[in-house]
Amino acid sequence: MPEYNTPVRDIQFVLFEMLNAEQHYQSISAYQEINRELLSAVIDEAAKFADEVLAPLYQVGDKEGCTWTPEGVTTPTGFKEAYQQYVANGWPAMSEPEELGGQGLPHSFGGVINNEIVGTANWPWGMYPGLSHGAKVTLRTHGTEEQIQRYVPKMVEGAWTGTMCLTEAHCGTDLGLLRTKAEPNPDGSYNITGTKIFISAGDHDLSENIIHIVLARLPDAPEGTSGISLFVVPKFKVNDDGTIGERNNVNCGAIEHKMGINGSATCVLNFDGARGYLVGEPNRGLPAMFTFMNSARIGTAIQGLCTAERAFQGALEYARERLQMRSLSGPKNPEGIADPIIVHPNVRRMLLTQKAFAEGGRALMYWLGQHLDIAHSDQGDKSKASDDLLSFLTPIAKAFLTETGVEAANYGVQIFGGHGYIKEWGMEQIVRDGRIATIYEGTTGIQSIDLLGRKVLGSGGELLKNYTKIVHLFCKEHADNEAMQEFIEPLNAMNQEIGELTMQIGAAAMENPEEAGAASVDYLMYSGYFVLAHMWAWIAFTAIQALESDAAEADFYNAKLATARFYYQRLLPRTLAHKAAMLSGASNLMTLPEEHFEF
């Protein structure tokens, strides 16, 4: 397995140079004391932990997987010790509110540390604290004060972890079909009965207790999505003094054997009259769950860039070392038996694709992180604008970055050639682990319908316009900058075009709603390339500015410019194919009768 190092310089570039994080945080009242020095020190610490503790367990976790017995799930060798160290270092508390025992660092910075840095080093391990974060946020947002005090501080500390229990065997996407029952007890609690599947971190040996957030139906609840309520169901009941009480009737019945993320336990959880407590209003579970869902989608989008970055680093190391054939333009390593394969244009094409997706994705996710901070900061219209922007960009980020992450991971295997296919070399694991990301937390198809149907057409185009206005201002700002024109011209053209395409599809969808579904995935992918073009133009501008003022790291900034050019010239033209496909109409999909797909 190639060595892995957190890309600290790239993280700093996006955070401090492109996005002026210091200024951003200081504009939000809760974060006014945050400065670059502090953040840099935390990044360095996290990178050290990720590189030295988590990354070496990545392959171990895949090889061993988790082990199930009727007593529960055991995680792979080293996972528990790493988690103890993680807790001892205070990482779970980092971006949690101080009044619940947290350190009060910004949410967006939590994304950098606990999603990206942890996740690139070892995504399956990171899912344990990751799911816990989702459960924490849901309880904090929708729980009673008593519920918050009972569960959240222990989760902030990391002594307890949490899960989100949504899926059942017959329903994943379509949660309206779920059947798990919640029957009221005289004391105000509920007995929860049903079977949940695909519960990440549903059982394990890392923490003392596991707090499940469970979707279930009250008696007489309306059918469908408006009859779903949210419950908190601890693995061990919690006494009034906060100590751990007796075992609750929730048990892990099995773990799944999966394509990847083997270090992460994916559990079947049997709730057999387990004691649970209603969180929020009856029958309002699904809207409450969307608090979690949106943050989970952002977390999963980050998995896309983690996948691309991890594959890029491995492939780059190999491409520099592996000697095979000579350069088309004459030997570059005449003393060696052959040239390193990085001399070959096609190997560079694959490496640059990985790099463009990883670095462009990072820029997008950090930018979204800043808007998350603003959306949560109670700044009235400004917060509302950020929230609207997130509504539009979240499905794009989730689907586009995970799809391109899988592409990047596959290039990692491809650059290694036959060795890429062998487990020992570590590259095929990245493909298998990354592959789940286009599925969970809403598939690419679901994100696409959410984007085009619910967000864009559903808002009468408003949510799109909010974003194109931002791009318009960006283009206007750089209209006179000669050096930026190779980026601004195509970006500006697409900024017009996406509006026109949307109108065309919207008009067709008024006649026939299948038209929206038929266009949706190509529309999302088109939008993804467009948004990443915005990021790469912004990165290019940041680099150009730095080159004008600071010659010290010219190589670094020139590499950003070269990658921006690669992105615009080689990857952005993929929008041509998506445009043609999305305009081709629903009839080429809908005409063939179901029973004639095969004979």
Next chain:
Amino acid sequence: MPEYNTPVRDIQFVLFEMLNAEQHYQSISAYQEINRELLSAVIDEAAKFADEVLAPLYQVGDKEGCTWTPEGVTTPTGFKEAYQQYVANGWPAMSEPEELGGQGLPHSFGGVINNEIVGTANWPWGMYPGLSHGAKVTLRTHGTEEQIQRYVPKMVEGAWTGTMCLTEAHCGTDLGLLRTKAEPNPDGSYNITGTKIFISAGDHDLSENIIHIVLARLPDAPEGTSGISLFVVPKFKVNDDGTIGERNNVNCGAIEHKMGINGSATCVLNFDGARGYLVGEPNRGLPAMFTFMNSARIGTAIQGLCTAERAFQGALEYARERLQMRSLSGPKNPEGIADPIIVHPNVRRMLLTQKAFAEGGRALMYWLGQHLDIAHSDQGDKSKASDDLLSFLTPIAKAFLTETGVEAANYGVQIFGGHGYIKEWGMEQIVRDGRIATIYEGTTGIQSIDLLGRKVLGSGGELLKNYTKIVHLFCKEHADNEAMQEFIEPLNAMNQEIGELTMQIGAAAMENPEEAGAASVDYLMYSGYFVLAHMWAWIAFTAIQALESDAAEADFYNAKLATARFYYQRLLPRTLAHKAAMLSGASNLMTLPEEHFEF
């Protein structure tokens, strides 16, 4: 795991309706007695064996994998019994010459039966007889009469199998670097010493003996590719009377743990002064190996369509059964809890993509098979023309069908949602197994350089023109057919365009050879979509003809037309992206210095 059935009707359609196999075979002297009745009976038998014996072992092979001990490799449960049945049924002998114990059926038909039908049911199992076929052909073509008589009849019978030993740890693509030595003995034999890796079927328990074809260097051989010779090295020495003698000094030192094709043993073979015999001329091993290589590339291209077909069948079954959400245009299954997911446009988009690649790929491979027959049939200019066509189309078929096969397999996982990621459901295995196909027998990058550099530019455009002439005639033939214009117009336009693109890239490559490398993969993918467009136009014509004359199976033929339309409207526009990328030039790939890819 979804049920698998050999797509017999589709096979018959391409063979007998589109490609007039009966007429084709009867035009070749060796095959004049072949008729449709005979071929159909063989297809039915093979389908029965594939569906009932091989397909049920597909998942078993993945789960158990192969087992290595110092005594050798044991294949998964059932593999040996299936092989015995395969031999008892005479399948290994089917398309071998009668004088060597074969049944003399055409090579192209061998591809249908022993590659496609066997391989779709269970590709990893099929690799044992598959590699054996490559070794057989190499010996038949380049061995002495004595060598042929000693080894080949037993391999035709299936009692012995064979391998191809090329790769070493430090060289896969770049065989000029290989180090395995061959030292002459006084009796004319050689002692072979070296370590070969990635040897498929290098050791196993299916056959009594394994005949290795090995690339090695004679003492004083020139460096590089012109110093490589070919040897035959049996696992057990063969006595003059044809019986099995003592063990030779070739041993399996380990097997690889891979992403997929776990049922296929991928061996490290240690040759420790093993007794071997020169095959063909000294130092002419690499050209001799190309006999095998071309047929292996065609075999691997078929893996692409097998992968797409297998994933399509599984996904289709699930898409018809899985109930989730309602159709955008109103419930289609109002009595059920939800509609089957095949009502959703995006699910149909994925299914039709799989279908278009599988069926279009089948048409291409069967057409190439006919040209293989002609190329081998000693018909002078006609054979030469087929050989030239194969030179051009083989790298396209190999790379394009395997890349699109992987895409199709990933849609199989995607359509299953979370269940697709779980091993038990059988879909993720198809991705893992199919993934090797873009790597072995020359990666996509290598095929692309072979196509653009060696074949197209290397022939001064001749090999391309031979093909575009065929497409031109096809378009001319259908120029007055109103019903065909939706296909003929874009096909004809691309037929012009590919010539122009080639000239443009050729001119750039004269100035800078990196331009060819930089354009190569996009050029190949563009060519692949173009060639498949030719196939789909041909399929459409066949369907239109049938609809005009025979109403009995109108649904079947209308489905072909619907799929052709889908291909032209939804998939063919991808050429727009490949065109733009290939014309973007080498500088966006070559400018960034190697040491500045990361900081």
